[in-house]
Amino acid sequence: MEKIDPRLRILCSFTYSILVALEKNIEIFKYYLILPVVLVFFISDFKKFFKSFISVNIFIFLCWLFLPFSIGGKVLFNFLKFKVTYQGIRYAFLITIKANLIFITNFVLIFSTHPIRVIHALHHLYLPKKLVNIFFLSTRYIPVIENEKNRLQKAMRVRCFVPKNDIHTYRTIGNLLGLIILKSYERSERIYKAMILRSFSGIFWTYYHFKWSKKDTIICLSVIIYFVWIIYLKIK
Amino acid sequence: MDNISENQIIELKDINVSYPGTGIVLNNLSLVIYKGDRIGIKGANGSGKTTLLYTIVGLIKVEKGEIKIFGKKMEKESDFVEVRKKIGFLFQDSDDQLFSPTVEEDIAFGPLNLRLSRENVEERVNKTIKLLGIEKLKHRFSHTLSYGEKRVVAIATILSMEPEIYLLDEPTTGLDEKISKKIEKFLIENDLTYCIASHDLSFIKKVCNKIYILEKGKLYPF
Amino acid sequence: MDNISENQIIELKDINVSYPGTGIVLNNLSLVIYKGDRIGIKGANGSGKTTLLYTIVGLIKVEKGEIKIFGKKMEKESDFVEVRKKIGFLFQDSDDQLFSPTVEEDIAFGPLNLRLSRENVEERVNKTIKLLGIEKLKHRFSHTLSYGEKRVVAIATILSMEPEIYLLDEPTTGLDEKISKKIEKFLIENDLTYCIASHDLSFIKKVCNKIYILEKGKLYPF
């Protein structure tokens, strides 16, 4: 999967997600199934997949707690005082399918790539330059600040801080967060200094370049045909 | 026999530690620290000194091996929570250790977590400040201090906890002689137990009675 | 006369610098650096060494006094922008200097900004890496390096710019002898101009031919 140009993967995933998100007709979903079913074979990290699968479906699960009772229509059965309707179940089911199809596609096509490379690809897809620069720098410094946060929390732990439900805890966490913001702010000033000292003039030069291969062209064409076919089915 | 294990503060037995990506850092390492020991650990950059000290206080999980502190086997986080009260840990990067607005509050943080009374905390703070001669810094904001000033304050924050054992990661890095000497004097003149990780051999030689070299994940006597 | 001013790289004349809250840090300080000078500045913690180096490259505004670099009077930010290309500045905190994803990209950052050709940049990167013997770190992510490893990489990022003058803030802090020696050798064996702020007197004595003490905001010959 890593060998396919990230730009192509992002565009493909994005088009697919929008098509699915806007789809209301439950009959057509058997055609939407094709892409994710192919992609499932490319999942390499199953542990991560299942973890992600759960975090996607928490919200969906909450929907299931409410939706079946909330939509009027043909009553299937009564659960306690509530009427479970066919329409309710059907709607919850639709949401579940949509969310998971989009998730599988995105997981394989985008989430497996390092965020910095994803942003790099978005840069080539004409995301505004200023936005890219901010995305690039903050993605770079998140691990640094996260390490800083972890070390600060470690230092708190070795000085016997144990979080509880009390005002000392909230104040300490407030101080910690304040400090993280303060340090980031001051670090940003030093980084700015360090950048201008190394002749930075507003352009981030990149070492890494994408290469569009013949394989990419073939995949690109087949994906386009697939999408056109689905749209055709939809209109019909 | 009984006496020995009573005096035994820290015992690491055949521990292995590794980082994802970096591979194994501590390899079947063993170390015993007795009460009154003044241990110095020297080692090249990246040899794992910091990792070793982290492991002792449970900030990094061991893959293999056994850690005993004050005779108690450490197994889960809550075991460590208990013993950390008696351990003073100086981080290599002082910035990590200073998280309160002012120097004074930072020095008070540890004692406050030990649930000491207010007067007691105040007394300890003032005592520590006097010991290191940093009266001038008391009301300064920690983040405006110079590098070396931060180092001294970081040391102050652990002295105020009056721990039974000190684990010091490069205590004299970036300090001038005047302050180095003060710390040296403090270490030598008091009846302490400590384990220092440092490059500064001349400093280690002055304040330690047992020196080890950390190399290829193991400790060798110097 | 003409010749002297041509060889004069940096000249500070009666400068005053102060911080709000801390008060005056540099007080009527003067300093001249000629081509080929190897200057060492020693001073207690908080004496203002870092501040002095910041002032030279225009990162802190002076309240009074004159700064001349390469014979040109520095008056506004744009004056400094030009001369910074020829100055290699090592920050006391390495993390501030490492803002690219990997070590390799970080070392390439300066040369790329100087608009060198791709091959030229690559050559410089590899040369620097070889000089400091950090081949193993080349593809590592900067944020996973140990303290000392970061220090070496930070030094590498400025060596790769091949500046005319180096301003180094505590270059050997936290480094082991092997790397310290390498840097020492590099400084001694090449025909460089530099100004080092450090506590490490023995290091300064080895690599510098003019040593100053910074005290009460002024420089005194050692």
Next chain:
Amino acid sequence: MHISEGVLSGKVLGVGALITIGGTFIGIKNLKFEDYPKVSLLTSAFFVASLIHIPIGPTSTHLVLNGLCGIILGWKSFPCILLALFLQAILFQFGGLTSLGTNTANMAIPAVISYYLFRPFLKKNYFITGFLSGFFSISLSCLSVFLSLYFTGSFFKNFGKAIFFAHLPIAFIEGIITGFILSFLSKTKKEILEG
């Protein structure tokens, strides 16, 4: 608070995306090159801050801090929150990419309102202003989430209400902590709040 993929209707997704695009555009319009490190590092800081667990009753929660973000960054909260949610979507699968626009709008609109509403009062009392802005922003975000769902289908009403009330205690904690953060910053570095 993050609405998943596939839940919202096309209309709601579209409006959310438009608001986010507009807000982000305003946010970056006046950005100069010397602002890059500042905005970027604050964005990283907010992202990292949202990873910290806060004990609340027997469980724990994560902070959103959009009120604080608004007070410090103003309109720049849009790019900041956009990136944070983007990363949360691609790293942890919270929320989603199609709902990114709506989710961003739900959190960034209260942030911007909080900027205009509370920043002028900052100097009066940092803690109280912080508390109000934290409490207000989370509540408003929940209301906004409720509306996003409600406009997708009125049958989401009960679900939306449940989300709203479940977040009230969280809004309270968020307020307290925002208050402490602001009083910390007011003591140590006022220019972050005033610059």
